[in-house]
Amino acid sequence: MRSRYVATLGAAAGLALVVATALTGEIAHAGSPETLVFYSAQGYDQAEATAFQKATGIKVELSDMSTGPLLSKVAAEAQNPQWDVIWFDGNGPMSTLNRQGALLTGFTPASAANYTALGRSLLPGNHGYFPTGVTAAGALIYNTKLVPAKDAPHTWQDLLKPLFKNAVGMDNPAISGPTYPLVAGIFQGMGVNRGMQYFQALKRNGLKIFPTNGNTLQALLDGSIKVAMFQDSAEINAKLSRDPVQVVYPTTGVTMLPSDIAINAKAPDMAAAKEFVNFVLSAQGQKVMQDISAAGSDSLFQPVIHGVKPLYVRSGVKWNVVSPVWAGTHEAAWVRWFTDNVVR
Amino acid sequence: MRADMTRGAAAAPGGNPGRPRPALAAGIGFRTLSLGAAAAVVVLVALPLVALLAQAVLPDLFASAPSLRPSLAGLSSLASDPYMLASGVNSLLLSAATAVAASALGIGVAYLLVLTDMPARRAVWGLVWLILISPSFLVAQGWELLLAPGGLTNNVLGGALTNTLLSPLGVVIVLSLKLFPYSTIAVAAGLEGLGQDVVHAARLGGAPMTAVWRRVLLPLLLPAAISGALIVFAEVLSDFGIASTLAQTANFPLTTFAIYSALEQFPVNFPEAAAASLVLVGAVALAQWAQAATMGRRSYTTRWGGNRTLAPVSLGRHRGLYLAAMLLLMLLAFGVPAATTVAASFMPGGAGGLVMGGHLTFANYLQAVRIPYGLGSFATSLGYAIAAASLGVLLGLVVALAWRRRRGWLTGLLQGFLTTAIAVPGIVLGAGYIFLWDQPVLKDVGLLLYGTPAALLLAYIAGGLPYSVRVAAGGMAQIPASAITAARASGAGLATVVRRIILPMMGSTWIRIWLMLFAGVVFELPVSQLLYPPGAPTLAVSIIHQFHATDFGTGAALTVMSTATVGVLALIFNWLGGRIAGRPQPKAAFTADDGAGAPVRPDVHGLKGARA
Numbered sequence: 001m002r003s004r005y006v007a008t009l010g011a012a013a014g015l016a017l018v019v020a021t022a023l024t025g026e027i028a029h030a031g032s033p034e035t036l037v038f039y040s041a042q043g044y045d046q047a048e049a050t051a052f053q054k055a056t057g058i059k060v061e062l063s064d065m066s067t068g069p070l071l072s073k074v075a076a077e078a079q080n081p082q083w084d085v086i087w088f089d090g091n092g093p094m095s096t097l098n099r100q101g102a103l104l105t106g107f108t109p110a111s112a113a114n115y116t117a118l119g120r121s122l123l124p125g126n127h128g129y130f131p132t133g134v135t136a137a138g139a140l141i142y143n144t145k146l147v148p149a150k151d152a153p154h155t156w157q158d159l160l161k162p163l164f165k166n167a168v169g170m171d172n173p174a175i176s177g178p179t180y181p182l183v184a185g186i187f188q189g190m191g192v193n194r195g196m197q198y199f200q201a202l203k204r205n206g207l208k209i210f211p212t213n214g215n216t217l218q219a220l221l222d223g224s225i226k227v228a229m230f231q232d233s234a235e236i237n238a239k240l241s242r243d244p245v246q247v248v249y250p251t252t253g254v255t256m257l258p259s260d261i262a263i264n265a266k267a268p269d270m271a272a273a274k275e276f277v278n279f280v281l282s283a284q285g286q287k288v289m290q291d292i293s294a295a296g297s298d299s300l301f302q303p304v305i306h307g308v309k310p311l312y313v314r315s316g317v318k319w320n321v322v323s324p325v326w327a328g329t330h331e332a333a334w335v336r337w338f339t340d341n342v343v344r
Numbered sequence: 345m346r347a348d349m350t351r352g353a354a355a356a357p358g359g360n361p362g363r364p365r366p367a368l369a370a371g372i373g374f375r376t377l378s379l380g381a382a383a384a385v386v387v388l389v390a391l392p393l394v395a396l397l398a399q400a401v402l403p404d405l406f407a408s409a410p411s412l413r414p415s416l417a418g419l420s421s422l423a424s425d426p427y428m429l430a431s432g433v434n435s436l437l438l439s440a441a442t443a444v445a446a447s448a449l450g451i452g453v454a455y456l457l458v459l460t461d462m463p464a465r466r467a468v469w470g471l472v473w474l475i476l477i478s479p480s481f482l483v484a485q486g487w488e489l490l491l492a493p494g495g496l497t498n499n500v501l502g503g504a505l506t507n508t509l510l511s512p513l514g515v516v517i518v519l520s521l522k523l524f525p526y527s528t529i530a531v532a533a534g535l536e537g538l539g540q541d542v543v544h545a546a547r548l549g550g551a552p553m554t555a556v557w558r559r560v561l562l563p564l565l566l567p568a569a570i571s572g573a574l575i576v577f578a579e580v581l582s583d584f585g586i587a588s589t590l591a592q593t594a595n596f597p598l599t600t601f602a603i604y605s606a607l608e609q610f611p612v613n614f615p616e617a618a619a620a621s622l623v624l625v626g627a628v629a630l631a632q633w634a635q636a637a638t639m640g641r642r643s644y645t646t647r648w649g650g651n652r653t654l655a656p657v658s659l660g661r662h663r664g665l666y667l668a669a670m671l672l673l674m675l676l677a678f679g680v681p682a683a684t685t686v687a688a689s690f691m692p693g694g695a696g697g698l699v700m701g702g703h704l705t706f707a708n709y710l711q712a713v714r715i716p717y718g719l720g721s722f723a724t725s726l727g728y729a730i731a732a733a734s735l736g737v738l739l740g741l742v743v744a745l746a747w748r749r750r751r752g753w754l755t756g757l758l759q760g761f762l763t764t765a766i767a768v769p770g771i772v773l774g775a776g777y778i779f780l781w782d783q784p785v786l787k788d789v790g791l792l793l794y795g796t797p798a799a800l801l802l803a804y805i806a807g808g809l810p811y812s813v814r815v816a817a818g819g820m821a822q823i824p825a826s827a828i829t830a831a832r833a834s835g836a837g838l839a840t841v842v843r844r845i846i847l848p849m850m851g852s853t854w855i856r857i858w859l860m861l862f863a864g865v866v867f868e869l870p871v872s873q874l875l876y877p878p879g880a881p882t883l884a885v886s887i888i889h890q891f892h893a894t895d896f897g898t899g900a901a902l903t904v905m906s907t908a909t910v911g912v913l914a915l916i917f918n919w920l921g922g923r924i925a926g927r928p929q930p931k932a933a934f935t936a937d938d939g940a941g942a943p944v945r946p947d948v949h950g951l952k953g954a955r956a
Binding site: 035046072075 | 407408410588597608609611783784792795874877878889
């Protein structure tokens with residue numbers, strides 16, 4: 001009977017060893033040349049990886065995570081990078097990586113010939129990364145049950161009206177990824193000082209700050225606020241989900257938020273990486289990105305490839321391009337300013 | 345009431361110089377054990393943490409062009425940046441307040457569950473375990489959905505509840521509700537050893553209940569209570585789920601948030617993240633020092649030979665009232681956030697998450713089964729969890745055993761690292777693992793573990809080790825040193841001591857440690873995100889992808905399915921543990937050592953039925 005304790009422990013140890021062996025069995029395969037190691041923060045990454053693997057027979061190992069952890073992972077691997085391809089929203093970090101020499105340059109995939117004028121305008125001179133689509137970092141959205149169409153806001157300044165006192169919401173740029181580009185875009189459009197004054201005026205008018213899109217939209221739907229600004233793909237998704245909302249693009253324009261894909265300068269599997277980027281920019285790859293049932297609101301991007309029709313037609317949009325270098329340099333300081341002066 | 349006041353050193357085996365030391369049965373001595381324990385802690389925990397923390401002063405240590413150029417820029421941001429300073433102070437205050445509140449809750453619950461005749465104790469135990477194992481993102485998300493401005497309660501209660509709870513006080517309440525099980529489990533282990541007799545004796549002597557608590561229970565439970573409080577304290581320091589949602593919405597910046605900001609901006613600021621982590625490390629070191637100073641060198645043995653569970657402490661007419669209070673507590677801590685997620689899992693997926701008023705649907709569950717890696721990721725995580733929990737329990741036993749008596753500076757340092765591992769957020773440990781296991785030089789010797797399941801498994805074990813060692817050490821602290829000394833003096837080797845004294849006397853503690861480690865791994869997110877082998881996502885990675893990519897509903901469905909499965913497992917294990925704990929203590933475990941006529945003792949498998 002006494003031996004039961006030993007038997008239990010022994011069984012536990014045996015079980016653990018079996019599982020551990022099964023898990024470590026993959027060690028030999030990691031980094032073998034026929035696999036594409038792909039880090040991404042896009043909703044359509046899994047679908048794209050599956051489609052590529054099916055089309056080419058090249059095995060894709062996807063690491064899907066939020067943009068923040070993705071950047072930490074890439075930075076921590078600086079000495080011995082494991083990834084072949086990275087893909088996320090926002091060209092600030094991409095342009096920094098490009099300047100650091102971490103990205104493959106000088107390569108032009110065949111599909112890049114199909115770039116629209118918009119696509120070409122976002123392509124860096126050294127071809128260090130490739131735009132795959134754009135969204136607006138922030139557009140206006142209002143609850144049609146609470147705001148009649150005649151009162152709908154059409155400019156950022158409209159949000160300061162007494163009509164919208166205590167009724168405007170947005171995300172916290174310290175938490176939500178696409179919100180900093182929205183703030184930086186407003187700073188660029190109005191000038192930094194007037195931009196800061198604008199947000200402080202909004203705060204005096206009762207601006208409410210939520211952690212992320214989901215919370216802000218929730219507040220808009222339950223009537224805690226009447227109007228909000230956040231990433232337009234999420235706004236369009238709400239509208240297509242038949243929520244009682246309407247999306248408005250401010251007349252002064254919206255900040256363009258490109259999604260970019262790039263190849264590691266020291267990619268362990270360079271050939272597969274090049275083929276993958278070419279695939280993403282091809283008609284077939286673009287179709288996968290637009291499978292909204294797999295990718296959700298990320299599929300509602302504005303295409304940058306000729307012949308690709310957007311799932312939702314944005315009409316009358318004026319796109320503003322914010323310099324990634326300029327926005328990136330000030331990011332830490334301005335997010336902190338926003339926390340200290342607007343959130344609190 | 346302490347039955348055993350002797351120190352282990354008083355009867356060292358070397359007291360009989362003429363006779364050679366008896367041969368050790370399993371061929372492993374205490375010295376080998378100590379070396380093994382030290383090596384494990386160094387490799388699993390200390391080295392990865394040092395790899396990251398050292399960058400507070402050596403920012404280019406792991407840069408693409410590594411150098412040892414020292415710089416104080418990271419550290420100076422602590423002093424010069426008011427935001428960092430405020431976050432540090434907030435984190436300390438919040439952790440201390442939550443440790444006190446969660447301990448008060450935890451001790452009360454443990455007392456009711458272990459010593460009294462409150463009805464439905466086993467079911468309530470199950471609920472305590474459910475709270476412990478419920479993924480923290482479920483709790484954070486659930487409360488956020490309810491409380492955030494624009495959350496569900498906002499309309500009903502006009503924001504009154506929102507304003508009360510979206511404050512530092514609200515954060516303390518939510519964290520205490522989530523974390524009190526750590527205290528309950530630590531204290532329950534102590535109470536099981538103590539038995540009801542002490543309470544009966546004091547009551548018979550005419551002491552009112554307040555005096556029983558003040559003079560008997562609290563002093564005897566002090567080590568267990570402080571042990572639990574320290575875990576809660578460190579847990580709060582490292583918490584990110586609440587820091588990034590409720591606390592941030594309440595304008596209450598915390599250090600973990602500062603660490604994440606430093607790690608998730610670009611270029612990534614490792615020196616600043618390391619410096620901020622050092623604040624957490626310092627806080628835990630301070631708390632450990634306070635613990636050592638309070639406890640002194642007294643012995644806290646409570647598990648002596650004779651305790652038996654004879655008659656529980658009667659709550660009299662108030663039994664039902666206590667049970668109702670317990671159930672209310674469980675409802676707040678688990679029911680409310682869980683119900684939010686369950687509701688979301690049956691609602692059509694609106695872009696904003698939870699859409700009220702729609703028709704109910706099973707579509708999310710169908711989708712959760714259909715998506716790539718949905719159920720597969722659950723199986724993957726179960727595999728990791730079983731392996732990490734089993735190895736973690738073994739390692740916890742080894743380390744706790746090795747450190748039972750040795751009190752050298754090295755042991756102190758390694759213990760410090762272990763608790764530090766609780767206090768730093770997972771992303772810090774994960775980044776440390778990348779620095780350590782992605783070294784180009786490892787490739788030549790075939791040990792480039794980063795990117796393989798082995799690195800993630802090791803990180804999981806490392807993350808759980810502080811808990812298993814603490815709980816195991818807490819359990820062992822109650823075993824009289826004289827029992828072990830006597831056994832060794834009679835020629836028992838390490839294996840015999842473990843097999844015949846330590847394992848039986850710790851009873852169900854092992855099952856609980858295993859379950860705690862298991863549940864911690866199944867839902868782990870930050871370490872998994874950084875370390876999971878590309879192409880083989882874990883459960884939390886998959887759930888978060890669903891939350892981000894498609895809609896809240898599929899992620900909620902996946903959360904509900906996995907939590908329910910793990911919950912059922914937990915209830916089974918709890919039942920097993922209860923069967924062991926509920927039986928008479930193994931009184932004879934260290935009196936009979938003749939091999940014949942083995943004494944009646946609990947059946948650790950809990951499957952064969954009671955014999956006692």
